[in-house]
Amino acid sequence: MKLTGAQIFFECLKKEGVEVIFGFPGGAVIDIYHEMPKHPSIRHILVRHEQGAAHMADGYARATGKVGVCLVTSGPGATNTVTGIATAYMDSVPMVIFTGQVPTPLIGNDAFQEVDIVGITRPCTKHNYLVKDVNDLARIIREAFYLARSGRPGPVLVDLPKDVIQASTEFRYPKTVHLRGYKPTVDPHQGQIHRAWDLLKTAKRPVLYAGGGVIISSAHKELLRLAEMLRAPVTTTLMGLGGFPAVIRTEDGQRALHPLWLGMLGMHGTFRANMAVQNCDVLFAIGARFDDRVTGKISGFAPKAKIIHIDVDPTSISKNVLVDIPIVGDCKKALQKLNELVEKEPIPNLEELRAPWLEQIRQWKETYPLAYKQEGETIKPQYVVEKIFELAPEDAIITTEVGQNQMWTAQYFHFTKPRTLLTSGGLGTMGYGLPAAIGAQVAFPDRLVIDVAGDGSIQMNIQEMMTAVCHELPVKVAILNNRFLGMVRQWQELFYNKNYCATCLDASPDFVKLADAYGAVGLRATKPEEVEPVLREAFSTKRPVIMDFWVNPEEGVYPMVPAGKEISEMLLV
Amino acid sequence: MSMTRQNGLRHTIGVLVENQPGVLSRVAGLFSGRGFNIESLTVAETNEPGLSRITLVTTGDQHILEQIIKQLNKLINVIKVYDFRDTEFVEREMALIKVRAEQHTRAEVLRIVDIFRAKVVDVSPHFYTIEVTGDDGKIQAILELLGQIGIVEVARTGKAALARAKKH
Ligand SMILES: Cc1ncc(C[n+]2csc(CCOP(=O)(O)OP(=O)(O)O)c2C)c(N)n1
Numbered sequence: 001m002k003l004t005g006a007q008i009f010f011e012c013l014k015k016e017g018v019e020v021i022f023g024f025p026g027g028a029v030i031d032i033y034h035e036m037p038k039h040p041s042i043r044h045i046l047v048r049h050e051q052g053a054a055h056m057a058d059g060y061a062r063a064t065g066k067v068g069v070c071l072v073t074s075g076p077g078a079t080n081t082v083t084g085i086a087t088a089y090m091d092s093v094p095m096v097i098f099t100g101q102v103p104t105p106l107i108g109n110d111a112f113q114e115v116d117i118v119g120i121t122r123p124c125t126k127h128n129y130l131v132k133d134v135n136d137l138a139r140i141i142r143e144a145f146y147l148a149r150s151g152r153p154g155p156v157l158v159d160l161p162k163d164v165i166q167a168s169t170e171f172r173y174p175k176t177v178h179l180r181g182y183k184p185t186v187d188p189h190q191g192q193i194h195r196a197w198d199l200l201k202t203a204k205r206p207v208l209y210a211g212g213g214v215i216i217s218s219a220h221k222e223l224l225r226l227a228e229m230l231r232a233p234v235t236t237t238l239m240g241l242g243g244f245p246a247v248i249r250t251e252d253g254q255r256a257l258h259p260l261w262l263g264m265l266g267m268h269g270t271f272r273a274n275m276a277v278q279n280c281d282v283l284f285a286i287g288a289r290f291d292d293r294v295t296g297k298i299s300g301f302a303p304k305a306k307i308i309h310i311d312v313d314p315t316s317i318s319k320n321v322l323v324d325i326p327i328v329g330d331c332k333k334a335l336q337k338l339n340e341l342v343e344k345e346p347i348p349n350l351e352e353l354r355a356p357w358l359e360q361i362r363q364w365k366e367t368y369p370l371a372y373k374q375e376g377e378t379i380k381p382q383y384v385v386e387k388i389f390e391l392a393p394e395d396a397i398i399t400t401e402v403g404q405n406q407m408w409t410a411q412y413f414h415f416t417k418p419r420t421l422l423t424s425g426g427l428g429t430m431g432y433g434l435p436a437a438i439g440a441q442v443a444f445p446d447r448l449v450i451d452v453a454g455d456g457s458i459q460m461n462i463q464e465m466m467t468a469v470c471h472e473l474p475v476k477v478a479i480l481n482n483r484f485l486g487m488v489r490q491w492q493e494l495f496y497n498k499n500y501c502a503t504c505l506d507a508s509p510d511f512v513k514l515a516d517a518y519g520a521v522g523l524r525a526t527k528p529e530e531v532e533p534v535l536r537e538a539f540s541t542k543r544p545v546i547m548d549f550w551v552n553p554e555e556g557v558y559p560m561v562p563a564g565k566e567i568s569e570m571l572l573v
Numbered sequence: 574m575s576m577t578r579q580n581g582l583r584h585t586i587g588v589l590v591e592n593q594p595g596v597l598s599r600v601a602g603l604f605s606g607r608g609f610n611i612e613s614l615t616v617a618e619t620n621e622p623g624l625s626r627i628t629l630v631t632t633g634d635q636h637i638l639e640q641i642i643k644q645l646n647k648l649i650n651v652i653k654v655y656d657f658r659d660t661e662f663v664e665r666e667m668a669l670i671k672v673r674a675e676q677h678t679r680a681e682v683l684r685i686v687d688i689f690r691a692k693v694v695d696v697s698p699h700f701y702t703i704e705v706t707g708d709d710g711k712i713q714a715i716l717e718l719l720g721q722i723g724i725v726e727v728a729r730t731g732k733a734a735l736a737r738a739k740k741h
């Protein structure tokens with residue numbers, strides 16, 4: 001029996017186990033939408049802007065580890081997804097984006113709503129396809145999902161001309177994928193693992209530096225095990241937060257920082273994390289890519305260290321920083337193999353060996369802890385984040401926007417589980433947090449999902465509140481409302497003579513009324529003592545909520561490494 | 574440890590790719606997007622159906638060359654990257670050169686053509702068009718000599734390169 005392209009589209013998605021599509025219709029994909037009601041097992045979330053669809057698919061993917069899917073029309077529908085695609089690309093998020101395209105005979109004619117989306121997204125997708133023949137459709141969709149989730153994951157775009165979707169052919173889903181040029185190395189080289197172990201066992205001052213790769217490959221347990229066996233302190237990048245349990249339960253049931261936890265490193269990293277990296281003798285990078293926000297001035301980064309680096313993507317290795325022992329492969333597999341070696345040959349006198357280093361780190365922590373004072377009548381933004389951490393259950397999913405809100409979340413919310421922080425690390429996309437939260441809430445309807453937002457960022461995709469309300473997705477938005485584009489204002493304050501040009505947001509909507517207008521719940525706190533009641537009320541509501549916290553407008557994120565400085569050159573207050 | 578980026582050696586790279594739409598722009602886009610330089614680039618089908626070979630010449634230090642090769646390997650449609658750094662290889666380029674050839678210079682042009690084992694492929698009352706094949710040095714040399722007589726136009730193909738067959 002022959003199926004149309006639109007029918008094949010749904011059959012393929014079912015084979016891939018797709019449960020939800022985030023989408024927005026238009027002429028070029030109307031045939032797919034026409035077919036949709038016949039496939040009730042696939043839920044469709046109608047968004048309000050295609051950028052929202054891409055970020056939702058991304059949030060869904062980051063929260064679950066599955067491939068996120070979005071479907072949009074040609075031309076403007078397709079271009080609206082580009083920021084979302086680039087965001088996912090920078091953070092290695094598995095996603096398949098389906099875009100409509102004008103019929104093949106019109107391609108290249110500047111037809112109505114035509115755009116070369118394959119050309120536009122070439123530099124920000126892992127791969128992309130223009131399907132020219134319905135006979136290729138099933139194979140291409142199969143390949144797209146395979147590419148999106150394997151190796152170093154990433155977004156894959158499939159462009160679907162209208163006539164291809166309308167044409168028919170026999171449906172045959174390929175059992176296997178055959179791509180001659182694509183053979184990611186997942187199994188690490190045993191010799192390199194041995195070399196890494198040789199280096200680690202003699203290290204006096206080791207540091208483990210983990211990135212998003214630890215979360216992508218679910219290597220968090222192996223990381224913890226390695227850290228404990230080596231008694232080595234651990235720092236993570238923004239993307240790696242949650243890959244190591246920042247807090248543990250003490251014997252009396254209290255929460256305390258894990259003794260080996262350094263906090264995040266880099267531009268807004270903790271004093272002790274940055275000092276540890278600058279003074280370590282072996283730096284073990286695991287699924288991290290030496291981003292400039294992490295390294296600061298590259299020539300002065302980890303100057304005393306031999307460097308070991310595991311990454312599934314060989315291009316990441318020795319791209320920014322020369323590595324002594326490269327290990328290409330999956331982080332989990334590599335750490336498992338390494339842990340076997342460590343188990344076989346425990347380091348003698350480990351406690352004694354490590355004592356001076358851990359003591360040094362303790363002193364750094366004591367000298368310059370992450371700190372702020374909640375005093376006076378205005379709310380400190382850090383206080384809001386700390387309260388959220390206190391009141392939220394351990395499996396809560398936190399998304400952020402970009403700016404100070406993001407960095408305070410990274411500093412003051414102590415992530416203990418992987419896939420509980422969803423944030424745009426690589427691209428730094430304002431407007432990411434709310435749609436990503438919605439995507440995560442679709443995947444986990446019963447978990448608490450909170451977007452920590454700035455008053456600037458939230459206005460970039462605020463329209464998705466309507467999506468949340470329509471689909472009864474009870475996301476919570478906590479706006480740290482400082483009436484500024486805070487992070488840019490902070491740079492202006494520090495490096496541009498307090499010339500607050502174009503960063504003051506005096507004119508913003510009344511967020512409580514806005515919530516009301518969307519049919520959500522709006523709450524406001526203007527004094528410190530109102531913070532907790534507002535959060536409690538929001539967390540116990542089964543509806544979407546916007547919380548408007550009026551925080552101190554000129555609060556800064558510290559420590560801060562000025563751009564271009566070494567990461568030990570921190571501004572501390 | 575740190576690295577500095579600086580201009581470095583010229584380098585010839587062969588890339589075996591699947592002959593699919595967009596492959597060339599993926600390869601070229603990789604270079605422009607990452608700030609790598611392309612000096613010349615040739616593409617054509619190979620003997621194997623569905624496969625094309627790209628030969629490109631680029632400049633960069635060791636570190637940049639490493640990255641270029643890794644990034645090329647990462648492209649889905651790239652089957653194999655031939656890094657000619659440590660292999661012996663043959664490379665050739667073809668150039669078509671249109672020179673002024675008047676009564677008193679014709680003999681000189683023909684002499685040069687002869688010395689370089691080039692070929693005159695078109696003749697008109699005032700011009701000769703010459704085809705020459707060779708490595709970079711040879712093409713530079715003939716261009717220089719003919720330049721003294723008067724070159725009107727030049728079209729160069731860019732390099733094609735293959736690793737030398739191993740002798741057993
Ligand atoms: C789409 C986009 N545009 C611009 C920027 C540059 N930028 C980075 S942080 C920032 C300020 C964010 O302000 P706000 O959302 O109010 O958060 P705050 O820093 O005050 O917490 C800006 C404009 C960006 N990251 N993303």
